[in-house]
Amino acid sequence: MTKIPAPTREDWEHLATNLTFTNQAFINGEYVDALSGATFACESPIDGRILTQVASCDAADADLAVKAARNAFESGIWRDLPPAKRKQILLKFADLIAKNRDELALLETLDMGKPIRFSSSVDIGGTARAISWTAEAIDKVYGEIAPTPTNQMGLITREAVGVVAAIVPWNFPLLMASWKFAPALAMGNSVILKPSEKSPLTALRVAGLAKEAGIPDGVFNVLPGFGTTVGKALALHMDVDTLAFTGSTAVAKQLMIYAGESNMKRVWLEAGGKSPNIVFADAPNLEKAAEATAQGIAFNMGQVCTAGTRLLVEASIKDKFVTLVKAALVKWQPNHPLDPNTLNGAIVDKQQLSKVLGYIEKGQQEGASLLAGGEQAFQESGGYYVQPTVFTDAKNTMQIASEEIFGPVLSVLTFDSMEDAIKQANDTIYGLAAAVWTADLNKAHKTAKALRAGSVWINNYDGGDMTAPFGGFKQSGKGRDKSLHAFDKYTEIKATWLSFE
Known part of the structure; x- marks a missing residue:
């Protein structure tokens, strides 16, 4: 078999000239403009050129996405699927990301400035692995039975928490996002992903791949925009059940305040470091x-x-x-x-x-x-x-x-x-x-x-x-990404006690 040569810089630059940029929000299974019509410039740090104008969502868009996510969750269209069926769909999602590796890697490099070799292997390759690993694990997460008298039974089960908002950073735009949306989706939740305004392009593109894989409308939504607008709106929203965040310690602290000011939503934080x-x-x-x-x-x-x-x-x-x-x-x-x-x-x-x-x-x-x-x-x-x-x-x-x-x-x-x-x-x-x-x-x-x-x-x-959990002590945050421990963030634990006559 003839070995295909690795792409050169010229190959990547040629591919870039024919690249199209997905620049709209993704809500309820459709690409849409921000309700206000506002956009922001997406600049490439490679040379300072403007790649595209991206929809700049705000509180109105957040409310629309939360309603879509809530309706999808309550309908049971995703939540009530057997875990093995959700696994099949997520594996297809991972496969589609792998098949579109070159396009996604190029988007990541143009948008964020990282070397193409790492965008391809670490970021996009790692994203596909994160989703497939999580998918394979989901039908192997068991409930428990408490030690009870013979005329009683105590069931301990995990249930999807509901609507999850994931606010993710710009340094590993898609990889860090997958560490959150993969376990959240695997457990049956609806997800609203808020990528950083500094690097939103891959998140917007994979939203379409999620739909192509079979994830139902409303279950996976992407809202580009600024943290001070749409990010804040999600953190304060009374119908978001869980907020997962990776970013600075200062912002992490503010999100905890927003959670307390709203519905006391669960907040999971991966913040700064000085290792x-x-x-x-x-x-x-x-x-x-x-x-x-x-x-x-x-x-x-x-x-x-x-x-x-x-x-x-x-x-x-x-x-x-x-x-x-x-x-x-x-x-x-x-x-x-x-x-x-x-x-x-x-x-x-x-x-x-x-x-x-x-x-x-x-x-x-x-x-x-x-x-x-x-x-x-x-x-x-x-x-x-x-x-x-x-x-x-x-x-x-x-x-x-x-x-x-x-x-x-x-x-x-x-x-x-x-x-x-x-x-x-x-x-x-x-x-x-x-x-x-x-x-x-x-x-x-x-x-x-x-x-x-x-x-x-x-x-x-x-x-x-x-297989190893990822997260920090002290002001580096709380909760863990990756491994089976990640599922804890996106589930409620229910005790059901039965008595027999």
Whole structure:
């Protein structure tokens, strides 16, 4: 069999010239304009050009979508399907996403600026895997029977919670969305997906694929628009039962307030992070650890909630290890996202670029030493690029080491003992992820146990798959995406007690 060559940059650019952009909201099985007729410009961070004008939904559109979702839920058209039947439809949905991988990957890259190689493999490939894994699991989630006297029976069952609003971020637009809508749909709920205004295009496109797969009208809706309008309206809506969110800690806190001000809806939050990457002197492979450190800060242009933004390295190897990290970052220099060899693309928009550059300036003002990067790149392109940046001599009291930057900026701190490393690692309001590099099994387990983080990786960074839950401690949020634990967010648990004569 002849092997088909991988697409080149020219191939992707040619495909882009023939690409059409789905730019309307999707409500009750139909693509529609916002009721107000308002739109917003969807800009590509690759070169600053406007891709399309997207419907800008508001409270009126939210109300329309919630009514459609509620009607679909109450009708039982989806909720009452046997789990095996919902599984078949969701598997078809995943298959359609996989079949349209190139189109969806290109939309993700043009819209958000990430390298096409990762849009295809990580984002779109991961989305299809997330939906299919979740679908395969749904008819294997059992209820329980309580231990009762012989003349009684206690049934413990899971039921769909109702209408779920999912507000998702711009950094992994479709992948993060699938972590929420897949289990919500699998459990029989109706879903309203609110993508970020910075990267709405793939969510809008897959809405049509959901219908093609057989998901009934009203069960899966997509509302593009701004968080301050349609996002707020969904959070305050009296007929939304559950709100699932990924984004900043500040917005997460506000959504909890909205839930309390409305119907006390369940709120599940995956918020910010400032993850420590701890490298002990006895790490089994310092070169591997350095490569992972570079990837941990530069992947997705540092726009990752679990990015290893704080490198805690044992003082005795600090100079040697930082030199290895600096060398490893060479291949992570920004380049055109449609080049298949590119690892580091564009920052999502001008606002985020300004934020990142502002933190780099602040780091120098605070007294940290700029070791590498720190400059904007490819300004002639009209796009938004920045070099991976490394600061040494950082402290947790500095803003660059304590605040979530969401850009490729690494703060290097040192420690002298396991206890010191743990103390510094936990000295943060966040608790999303952490990594430990050591050949000492006891030290690895003791450190991992002591770290206040939802995910701890030992001798790797960003490990795991759909079988492992994802979420954080402290102000990194509550609830878990992925794994069987994700189903807990989208169900009510009912106890039914029977007595026999």
